Amino acid sequence: MTQAPATPRATRRQHDRAIVALAVPAFGALVAEPLFVLADSAIVGHLGTAQLAGLGVASALLTTAVSVFVFLAYATTAAVSRRLGAGDLQAAIRQGMDGIWLALLLGAAVIAVVLPLAPGIVDLFGASATAAPYATTYLRISSLGIPAMLGVLAATGVLRGLHDTRTPLYVAVGGFVANAGLNLALVYGAGLGIAGSAWGTVIAQCGMAAVYLAVVVRGARRHGASLRPDAAGIRASARAGVPLLVRTLSLRAIIMIATAVAARLGDADIAAHQITLSLWNLLAFALDAIAIAGQAIIGRYLGADDAEGAREACRRMIQWGIATGVVLGLLVVAARPLFLPLFTSDPVVQDVALPALLLVALSQPVCGIVFVLDGVLMGAGDGPYLAWAMVVTLAVFAPVALLVPALGGGLTAIWAAMALMMTVRMLTLWLRTRSGRWIVTGAAR
Structure with missing residues (x-):
């Protein structure tokens, strides 16, 4: 028996359900991300004005890095969703792994630049003499979490491409809670000051990246996708980005x-x-x-x-x-x-x-x-x-x-x-x- 074609109203409802199902969790994840900086600011602010000023400079640099490398999420989403539509889940996840490997390579390159040049970068952004040491400390420690941060961007793109925006929401909320708890424990409990805030953020980012990788690796094994880096695939991801x-x-x-x-x-x-x-x-x-x-x-x-x-x-x-x-x-x-x-x-x-x-x-x-x-x-x-x-x-x-x-x-x-x-x-x-x-x-x- 031939199935009747969908009416325009039914088609609109279908699109509406898909948009809401993806957009609402995505909005929650997007809002959760800036809360990292807000939590750090609230905790570090009680250490003193110079520490808060140093955090302001360093966090502005890190936020800029996130916005510059956001193509890791966007390009991966597009590539993965195409292969999902073609019915090839193995290739979709393989494409996502190429994006994650690219993110890790870029993260390592950023660390190689930031660690030795952190004082000069902070001075370039006009930090005062009292705030600069705190900004340098926070920037150097936080840079160690950049590969994880970029890996989170790419893995988020993989899951979005697979039409899963709920997992990124759960991970973002969990990361925010962990970040706030670690900051309080390390800044005040351990007495590490602004360095404790930076380490708390790095640990939270690495935890988020580990959760994402576990989800992607599980999917790769289920569908027989290779986890090894593929030079051609990484180059293709870079060209798309x-x-x-x-x-x-x-x-x-x-x-x-x-x-x-x-x-x-x-x-x-x-x-x-x-x-x-x-x-x-x-x-x-x-x-x-x-x-x-x-x-x-x-x-x-x-x-x-x-x-x-x-x-x-x-x-x-x-x-x-x-x-x-x-x-x-x-x-x-x-x-x-x-x-x-x-x-x-x-x-x-x-x-x-x-x-x-x-x-x-x-x-x-x-x-x-x-x-x-x-x-x-x-x-x-x-x-x-x-x-x-x-x-x-x-x-x-x-x-x-x-x-x-x-x-x-x-x-x-x-x-x-x-x-x-x-x-x-x-x-x-x-x-x-x-x-x-x-x-x-x-x-x-």
């Missing part, structure tokens, strides 16, 4: 330019900018969760040679992105009287931040489309286009932002430039999505 690295560096450059320009405007402007940027980053977690779902879902459809299913999923995720953006924007507008006093009691800073926050609220639907389409094209393995589009966006944003002080603009003008940046990203991604050139089916792009 390079365009995403260019994309990430361009985005980081945009944020750094905006912050540098705000700093030139005065203390009130940079303080208000920090508040606005913190909110912008928080909102990005919610939107990025949908993008992560998009990476896994699109990769699986394309791997299964289902181009129409990929198009339908893309359309539905765009609707999710717009709706989520509208809700987030309304929440920002409604919560702004409560949000600003949490960060500052200075009425000048509040007045400067208010119009910038309104711009952030208005731009959220655009941000929703951008994050979704970014995830769709990542899931399709369309990294070279994403790199090119972000470089173009940077080329548009940089002169506009740098002209703000010369033209007498303030923080509102900077965030208007940020809204322009997101609009340019939306246009470049929308044009690519509409062209259909991203739709390349098969187990590998």
Whole structure:
């Protein structure tokens, strides 16, 4: 008996269930990650101002490293989900192992650079004479956990590609709890000070990496996938990651330019900018969760040679992105009287931040489309286009932002430039999505 084709409503419900099942746990894992730094800051802050300042410098460097190497998760998700869609679990896990080996090699290279050069790196970032020794201590010890940290990124990509976002959530929450407990025990119980905080974080990261590796190794053995490093596979993972690295560096450059320009405007402007940027980053977690779902879902459809299913999923995720953006924007507008006093009691800073926050609220639907389409094209393995589009966006944003002080603009003008940046990203991604050139089916792009 021939099965009746699914109705449009049933198809939408199917996509909705898949998006929610992947996005909600992914959001929880994304939110749990910054809590590491918050826990360290709360514990180290009671040691003294110099220790907290040193932690601030070192953690900023480590956070930058995570954002630069996030392509390990993104590229692995796309590659693994394609092979999952093609029905070849052995090849999917093998691809994931190549990404993990690449992460470990990159981590070892970072250690080789950071350990001897830590004092110079800290000085380059302007740490004071009192804070620099603490920053150097924390950076050197924490660098020992970078291979584990990058391994966690790659292993997270493997599980996301296999449509498992629950395990990363459980590991992230467990890692946060372990990190907080170890920090308290080593900083105060063992009397190690800021070094104890660094060791606690390293141990927690290694524990997380061990859990991930146990899950991946178990899957590899079940499906007969080799665990040995494969030079060709590692090179392929690196090639897939390079365009995403260019994309990430361009985005980081945009944020750094905006912050540098705000700093030139005065203390009130940079303080208000920090508040606005913190909110912008928080909102990005919610939107990025949908993008992560998009990476896994699109990769699986394309791997299964289902181009129409990929198009339908893309359309539905765009609707999710717009709706989520509208809700987030309304929440920002409604919560702004409560949000600003949490960060500052200075009425000048509040007045400067208010119009910038309104711009952030208005731009959220655009941000929703951008994050979704970014995830769709990542899931399709369309990294070279994403790199090119972000470089173009940077080329548009940089002169506009740098002209703000010369033209007498303030923080509102900077965030208007940020809204322009997101609009340019939306246009470049929308044009690519509409062209259909991203739709390349098969187990590998």
